[in-house]
Amino acid sequence: MREAPLPGLSTPVDALPSGSPSGGEDDPHYHGHRDRLRARFLSGGADALQDYELLEMVLFAVEPRKDVKPLAKMLIQTFGGLWNAVQAPPEKLRGLKAGEVALNSDARVATVRAVGACALRAMRQQVLKRPVLSSWNALMDYCTAAMAHETTEQFRLLFLDRKNTLIADEVQQRGTVDHTPVYPREVVRRALELGATAVILVHNHPSGDPSPSRADVDMTKEIIRAADAVGIAVHDHVVVGKGKHASFKALGLM
Structure with a gap:
Protein backbone atom coordinates (compact mmCIF):
# COMPACT_ATOMS: atom_id res chain seq x y z
CA MET A 1 0.00 0.00 0.00
CA ARG A 2 1.42 3.39 -1.03
CA GLU A 3 1.60 6.07 1.56
CA ALA A 4 -0.13 9.33 0.74
CA PRO A 5 2.15 12.39 0.78
CA LEU A 6 2.08 14.44 3.93
CA PRO A 7 -0.09 17.53 3.51
CA GLY A 8 1.78 20.75 2.89
CA LEU A 9 5.05 19.11 1.78
CA SER A 10 6.34 19.47 -1.78
CA THR A 11 9.62 19.60 -3.65
CA PRO A 12 10.88 23.20 -3.95
CA VAL A 13 11.26 24.42 -7.51
CA ASP A 14 14.90 25.34 -6.86
CA ALA A 15 15.62 21.75 -5.90
CA LEU A 16 14.72 20.45 -9.36
CA PRO A 17 17.69 19.96 -11.71
CA SER A 18 18.16 22.94 -13.97
CA GLY A 19 18.21 20.84 -17.14
CA SER A 20 14.52 19.86 -17.14
CA PRO A 21 11.42 20.38 -15.04
CA SER A 22 11.23 16.72 -14.01
CA GLY A 23 14.89 15.79 -13.60
CA GLY A 24 14.20 12.55 -15.46
CA GLU A 25 16.25 10.38 -17.81
CA ASP A 26 15.68 12.79 -20.70
CA ASP A 27 17.71 15.62 -19.11
CA PRO A 28 19.66 17.53 -21.79
CA HIS A 29 23.46 17.46 -21.94
CA TYR A 30 23.76 20.65 -19.90
CA HIS A 31 22.02 19.13 -16.86
CA GLY A 32 23.69 20.52 -13.73
CA HIS A 33 25.85 22.93 -15.76
CA ARG A 34 24.39 26.03 -14.13
CA ASP A 35 25.02 24.79 -10.62
CA ARG A 36 28.60 23.89 -11.53
CA LEU A 37 29.24 27.33 -13.02
CA ARG A 38 27.83 29.06 -9.95
CA ALA A 39 29.94 26.88 -7.66
CA ARG A 40 33.14 27.65 -9.61
CA PHE A 41 32.35 31.36 -9.56
CA LEU A 42 31.66 31.45 -5.83
CA SER A 43 34.78 29.44 -4.95
CA GLY A 44 37.24 30.90 -7.46
CA GLY A 45 35.80 34.26 -8.47
CA ALA A 46 35.61 35.66 -11.97
CA ASP A 47 39.09 34.37 -12.87
CA ALA A 48 37.80 30.81 -12.57
CA LEU A 49 35.46 31.35 -15.54
CA GLN A 50 35.95 32.13 -19.21
CA ASP A 51 34.35 35.30 -20.57
CA TYR A 52 31.55 33.37 -22.24
CA GLU A 53 30.85 31.56 -18.98
CA LEU A 54 30.42 34.85 -17.11
CA LEU A 55 28.04 35.95 -19.83
CA GLU A 56 26.21 32.65 -19.49
CA MET A 57 25.52 33.47 -15.86
CA VAL A 58 23.96 36.75 -16.94
CA LEU A 59 21.85 34.94 -19.52
CA PHE A 60 20.54 32.52 -16.89
CA ALA A 61 18.20 35.36 -15.90
CA VAL A 62 17.11 35.71 -19.53
CA GLU A 63 16.29 32.04 -20.06
CA PRO A 64 15.69 29.94 -16.92
CA ARG A 65 15.69 26.51 -18.58
CA LYS A 66 17.28 26.33 -22.01
CA ASP A 67 20.98 26.13 -22.86
CA VAL A 68 22.39 29.69 -23.10
CA LYS A 69 26.00 28.77 -23.86
CA PRO A 70 25.62 29.05 -27.68
CA LEU A 71 24.17 32.56 -27.32
CA ALA A 72 26.91 33.65 -24.89
CA LYS A 73 29.64 32.47 -27.26
CA MET A 74 27.92 34.02 -30.26
CA LEU A 75 27.58 37.43 -28.57
CA ILE A 76 31.27 37.54 -27.68
CA GLN A 77 32.28 36.46 -31.18
CA THR A 78 29.90 38.89 -32.88
CA PHE A 79 30.97 41.96 -30.90
CA GLY A 80 34.62 41.06 -30.37
CA GLY A 81 34.68 40.61 -26.62
CA LEU A 82 32.73 40.54 -23.36
CA TRP A 83 32.79 44.30 -22.77
CA ASN A 84 31.71 45.07 -26.32
CA ALA A 85 28.84 42.58 -25.99
CA VAL A 86 27.36 44.08 -22.82
CA GLN A 87 27.86 47.60 -24.22
CA ALA A 88 26.38 46.87 -27.64
CA PRO A 89 23.53 49.15 -28.79
CA PRO A 90 20.05 47.72 -28.14
CA GLU A 91 19.22 47.65 -31.84
CA LYS A 92 22.22 45.43 -32.53
CA LEU A 93 21.39 43.02 -29.69
CA ARG A 94 17.67 42.72 -30.34
CA GLY A 95 16.74 39.58 -32.25
CA LEU A 96 20.11 37.82 -32.02
CA LYS A 97 19.68 34.08 -31.58
CA ALA A 98 21.87 31.03 -31.05
CA GLY A 99 20.62 27.54 -30.28
CA GLU A 100 17.17 27.77 -28.72
CA VAL A 101 17.61 31.17 -27.07
CA ALA A 102 17.03 34.59 -28.61
CA LEU A 103 17.20 38.18 -27.38
CA ASN A 104 13.68 38.70 -28.64
CA SER A 105 12.31 41.16 -26.09
CA ASP A 106 13.22 44.48 -24.50
CA ALA A 107 13.49 42.72 -21.13
CA ARG A 108 16.15 40.34 -22.43
CA VAL A 109 18.14 43.06 -24.17
CA ALA A 110 17.95 45.27 -21.07
CA THR A 111 19.33 42.45 -18.90
CA VAL A 112 22.46 42.18 -21.04
CA ARG A 113 22.90 45.96 -21.25
CA ALA A 114 22.45 46.40 -17.49
CA VAL A 115 25.66 44.46 -16.86
CA GLY A 116 27.71 46.95 -18.86
CA ALA A 117 25.92 49.87 -17.21
CA CYS A 118 26.65 48.53 -13.72
CA ALA A 119 30.32 48.00 -14.51
CA LEU A 120 30.72 51.48 -16.00
CA ARG A 121 28.96 53.18 -13.11
CA ALA A 122 31.11 51.31 -10.61
CA MET A 123 34.26 52.48 -12.42
CA ARG A 124 32.96 56.04 -12.42
CA GLN A 125 32.33 55.94 -8.68
CA GLN A 126 35.93 54.81 -8.13
CA VAL A 127 37.30 58.02 -9.65
CA LEU A 128 34.78 60.68 -8.62
Whole structure:
Protein backbone atom coordinates (compact mmCIF):
# COMPACT_ATOMS: atom_id res chain seq x y z
CA MET A 1 0.00 0.00 0.00
CA ARG A 2 1.42 3.39 -1.03
CA GLU A 3 1.60 6.07 1.56
CA ALA A 4 -0.13 9.33 0.74
CA PRO A 5 2.15 12.39 0.78
CA LEU A 6 2.08 14.44 3.93
CA PRO A 7 -0.09 17.53 3.51
CA GLY A 8 1.78 20.75 2.89
CA LEU A 9 5.05 19.11 1.78
CA SER A 10 6.34 19.47 -1.78
CA THR A 11 9.62 19.60 -3.65
CA PRO A 12 10.88 23.20 -3.95
CA VAL A 13 11.26 24.42 -7.51
CA ASP A 14 14.90 25.34 -6.86
CA ALA A 15 15.62 21.75 -5.90
CA LEU A 16 14.72 20.45 -9.36
CA PRO A 17 17.69 19.96 -11.71
CA SER A 18 18.16 22.94 -13.97
CA GLY A 19 18.21 20.84 -17.14
CA SER A 20 14.52 19.86 -17.14
CA PRO A 21 11.42 20.38 -15.04
CA SER A 22 11.23 16.72 -14.01
CA GLY A 23 14.89 15.79 -13.60
CA GLY A 24 14.20 12.55 -15.46
CA GLU A 25 16.25 10.38 -17.81
CA ASP A 26 15.68 12.79 -20.70
CA ASP A 27 17.71 15.62 -19.11
CA PRO A 28 19.66 17.53 -21.79
CA HIS A 29 23.46 17.46 -21.94
CA TYR A 30 23.76 20.65 -19.90
CA HIS A 31 22.02 19.13 -16.86
CA GLY A 32 23.69 20.52 -13.73
CA HIS A 33 25.85 22.93 -15.76
CA ARG A 34 24.39 26.03 -14.13
CA ASP A 35 25.02 24.79 -10.62
CA ARG A 36 28.60 23.89 -11.53
CA LEU A 37 29.24 27.33 -13.02
CA ARG A 38 27.83 29.06 -9.95
CA ALA A 39 29.94 26.88 -7.66
CA ARG A 40 33.14 27.65 -9.61
CA PHE A 41 32.35 31.36 -9.56
CA LEU A 42 31.66 31.45 -5.83
CA SER A 43 34.78 29.44 -4.95
CA GLY A 44 37.24 30.90 -7.46
CA GLY A 45 35.80 34.26 -8.47
CA ALA A 46 35.61 35.66 -11.97
CA ASP A 47 39.09 34.37 -12.87
CA ALA A 48 37.80 30.81 -12.57
CA LEU A 49 35.46 31.35 -15.54
CA GLN A 50 35.95 32.13 -19.21
CA ASP A 51 34.35 35.30 -20.57
CA TYR A 52 31.55 33.37 -22.24
CA GLU A 53 30.85 31.56 -18.98
CA LEU A 54 30.42 34.85 -17.11
CA LEU A 55 28.04 35.95 -19.83
CA GLU A 56 26.21 32.65 -19.49
CA MET A 57 25.52 33.47 -15.86
CA VAL A 58 23.96 36.75 -16.94
CA LEU A 59 21.85 34.94 -19.52
CA PHE A 60 20.54 32.52 -16.89
CA ALA A 61 18.20 35.36 -15.90
CA VAL A 62 17.11 35.71 -19.53
CA GLU A 63 16.29 32.04 -20.06
CA PRO A 64 15.69 29.94 -16.92
CA ARG A 65 15.69 26.51 -18.58
CA LYS A 66 17.28 26.33 -22.01
CA ASP A 67 20.98 26.13 -22.86
CA VAL A 68 22.39 29.69 -23.10
CA LYS A 69 26.00 28.77 -23.86
CA PRO A 70 25.62 29.05 -27.68
CA LEU A 71 24.17 32.56 -27.32
CA ALA A 72 26.91 33.65 -24.89
CA LYS A 73 29.64 32.47 -27.26
CA MET A 74 27.92 34.02 -30.26
CA LEU A 75 27.58 37.43 -28.57
CA ILE A 76 31.27 37.54 -27.68
CA GLN A 77 32.28 36.46 -31.18
CA THR A 78 29.90 38.89 -32.88
CA PHE A 79 30.97 41.96 -30.90
CA GLY A 80 34.62 41.06 -30.37
CA GLY A 81 34.68 40.61 -26.62
CA LEU A 82 32.73 40.54 -23.36
CA TRP A 83 32.79 44.30 -22.77
CA ASN A 84 31.71 45.07 -26.32
CA ALA A 85 28.84 42.58 -25.99
CA VAL A 86 27.36 44.08 -22.82
CA GLN A 87 27.86 47.60 -24.22
CA ALA A 88 26.38 46.87 -27.64
CA PRO A 89 23.53 49.15 -28.79
CA PRO A 90 20.05 47.72 -28.14
CA GLU A 91 19.22 47.65 -31.84
CA LYS A 92 22.22 45.43 -32.53
CA LEU A 93 21.39 43.02 -29.69
CA ARG A 94 17.67 42.72 -30.34
CA GLY A 95 16.74 39.58 -32.25
CA LEU A 96 20.11 37.82 -32.02
CA LYS A 97 19.68 34.08 -31.58
CA ALA A 98 21.87 31.03 -31.05
CA GLY A 99 20.62 27.54 -30.28
CA GLU A 100 17.17 27.77 -28.72
CA VAL A 101 17.61 31.17 -27.07
CA ALA A 102 17.03 34.59 -28.61
CA LEU A 103 17.20 38.18 -27.38
CA ASN A 104 13.68 38.70 -28.64
CA SER A 105 12.31 41.16 -26.09
CA ASP A 106 13.22 44.48 -24.50
CA ALA A 107 13.49 42.72 -21.13
CA ARG A 108 16.15 40.34 -22.43
CA VAL A 109 18.14 43.06 -24.17
CA ALA A 110 17.95 45.27 -21.07
CA THR A 111 19.33 42.45 -18.90
CA VAL A 112 22.46 42.18 -21.04
CA ARG A 113 22.90 45.96 -21.25
CA ALA A 114 22.45 46.40 -17.49
CA VAL A 115 25.66 44.46 -16.86
CA GLY A 116 27.71 46.95 -18.86
CA ALA A 117 25.92 49.87 -17.21
CA CYS A 118 26.65 48.53 -13.72
CA ALA A 119 30.32 48.00 -14.51
CA LEU A 120 30.72 51.48 -16.00
CA ARG A 121 28.96 53.18 -13.11
CA ALA A 122 31.11 51.31 -10.61
CA MET A 123 34.26 52.48 -12.42
CA ARG A 124 32.96 56.04 -12.42
CA GLN A 125 32.33 55.94 -8.68
CA GLN A 126 35.93 54.81 -8.13
CA VAL A 127 37.30 58.02 -9.65
CA LEU A 128 34.78 60.68 -8.62
CA LYS A 129 35.72 62.71 -5.54
CA ARG A 130 39.32 61.51 -5.76
CA PRO A 131 42.48 63.47 -6.68
CA VAL A 132 43.21 62.81 -10.33
CA LEU A 133 46.95 62.48 -9.82
CA SER A 134 46.53 59.51 -7.48
CA SER A 135 43.86 57.86 -9.63
CA TRP A 136 45.03 58.76 -13.14
CA ASN A 137 45.26 55.18 -14.39
CA ALA A 138 41.79 54.37 -13.06
CA LEU A 139 40.47 57.58 -14.62
CA MET A 140 41.90 56.66 -18.03
CA ASP A 141 40.52 53.12 -17.72
CA TYR A 142 37.10 54.61 -17.05
CA CYS A 143 37.29 57.03 -19.98
CA THR A 144 38.45 54.24 -22.28
CA ALA A 145 35.64 51.95 -21.14
CA ALA A 146 33.07 54.73 -21.53
CA MET A 147 34.19 56.06 -24.91
CA ALA A 148 36.54 53.78 -26.84
CA HIS A 149 33.83 51.77 -28.54
CA GLU A 150 31.40 54.57 -29.29
CA THR A 151 30.56 54.80 -32.98
CA THR A 152 30.39 58.60 -32.93
CA GLU A 153 32.61 61.23 -31.32
CA GLN A 154 31.90 62.45 -27.80
CA PHE A 155 33.44 65.42 -26.02
CA ARG A 156 33.71 64.82 -22.27
CA LEU A 157 34.68 67.30 -19.57
CA LEU A 158 36.28 66.32 -16.26
CA PHE A 159 35.92 69.17 -13.75
CA LEU A 160 38.39 69.57 -10.88
CA ASP A 161 38.46 71.65 -7.72
CA ARG A 162 41.42 73.47 -6.15
CA LYS A 163 42.78 70.18 -4.78
CA ASN A 164 42.56 68.59 -8.24
CA THR A 165 39.77 66.36 -7.04
CA LEU A 166 37.36 65.22 -9.73
CA ILE A 167 34.02 66.84 -8.86
CA ALA A 168 32.05 66.17 -12.05
CA ASP A 169 32.22 64.15 -15.25
CA GLU A 170 29.97 65.22 -18.11
CA VAL A 171 29.57 64.56 -21.82
CA GLN A 172 29.15 68.04 -23.25
CA GLN A 173 28.69 67.23 -26.93
CA ARG A 174 28.03 64.27 -29.22
CA GLY A 175 28.98 64.49 -32.88
CA THR A 176 29.51 62.40 -35.98
CA VAL A 177 31.98 59.64 -36.78
CA ASP A 178 34.81 62.16 -37.17
CA HIS A 179 33.71 65.49 -35.71
CA THR A 180 32.23 66.94 -32.55
CA PRO A 181 31.20 70.61 -32.33
CA VAL A 182 32.85 72.17 -29.28
CA TYR A 183 32.06 75.64 -27.92
CA PRO A 184 34.76 77.11 -25.64
CA ARG A 185 32.26 79.48 -23.99
CA GLU A 186 30.09 76.52 -22.99
CA VAL A 187 33.10 74.77 -21.45
CA VAL A 188 33.94 77.85 -19.39
CA ARG A 189 30.31 78.54 -18.45
CA ARG A 190 29.82 75.02 -17.09
CA ALA A 191 33.10 75.12 -15.16
CA LEU A 192 32.02 78.36 -13.47
CA GLU A 193 28.61 76.88 -12.61
CA LEU A 194 30.28 73.93 -10.88
CA GLY A 195 32.89 76.06 -9.12
CA ALA A 196 35.67 74.18 -10.89
CA THR A 197 39.14 75.65 -11.09
CA ALA A 198 40.48 73.27 -13.72
CA VAL A 199 39.27 70.91 -16.44
CA ILE A 200 40.54 67.91 -18.36
CA LEU A 201 39.22 67.57 -21.90
CA VAL A 202 38.54 64.08 -23.26
CA HIS A 203 37.19 62.98 -26.59
CA ASN A 204 37.23 59.76 -28.59
CA HIS A 205 38.21 58.81 -32.12
CA PRO A 206 35.81 56.10 -33.38
CA SER A 207 38.45 55.10 -35.95
CA GLY A 208 40.47 53.67 -33.05
CA ASP A 209 43.56 55.83 -33.70
CA PRO A 210 44.00 58.33 -30.83
CA SER A 211 46.49 60.52 -32.68
CA PRO A 212 45.40 64.19 -32.31
CA SER A 213 44.33 65.93 -35.50
CA ARG A 214 45.12 69.51 -36.46
CA ALA A 215 41.50 70.38 -35.67
CA ASP A 216 41.92 68.82 -32.20
CA VAL A 217 45.00 70.96 -31.55
CA ASP A 218 43.35 74.18 -32.75
CA MET A 219 40.21 73.54 -30.72
CA THR A 220 42.27 72.87 -27.59
CA LYS A 221 44.10 76.18 -27.98
CA GLU A 222 40.78 78.03 -28.24
CA ILE A 223 39.48 76.42 -25.06
CA ILE A 224 42.72 77.19 -23.20
CA ARG A 225 42.48 80.87 -24.18
CA ALA A 226 38.83 81.11 -23.11
CA ALA A 227 39.47 79.31 -19.82
CA ASP A 228 42.60 81.27 -18.99
CA ALA A 229 40.63 84.54 -19.28
CA VAL A 230 38.57 83.57 -16.22
CA GLY A 231 41.31 81.80 -14.26
CA ILE A 232 40.41 78.20 -15.13
CA ALA A 233 43.28 75.85 -15.98
CA VAL A 234 43.15 73.19 -18.68
CA HIS A 235 45.33 70.38 -17.33
CA ASP A 236 45.24 68.06 -20.32
CA HIS A 237 43.35 66.94 -23.38
CA VAL A 238 43.13 63.17 -23.82
CA VAL A 239 42.09 61.45 -27.03
CA VAL A 240 40.71 57.94 -26.52
CA GLY A 241 41.10 55.24 -29.15
CA LYS A 242 40.45 51.53 -29.06
CA GLY A 243 42.59 50.17 -26.24
CA LYS A 244 44.88 53.21 -26.07
CA HIS A 245 44.85 56.95 -25.54
CA ALA A 246 46.97 60.01 -26.29
CA SER A 247 47.70 62.87 -23.90
CA PHE A 248 48.30 66.35 -25.32
CA LYS A 249 50.48 67.18 -22.34
CA ALA A 250 52.62 64.07 -22.77
CA LEU A 251 52.97 64.82 -26.48
CA GLY A 252 54.06 68.42 -25.81
CA LEU A 253 51.02 69.87 -27.55
CA MET A 254 50.05 72.13 -24.66
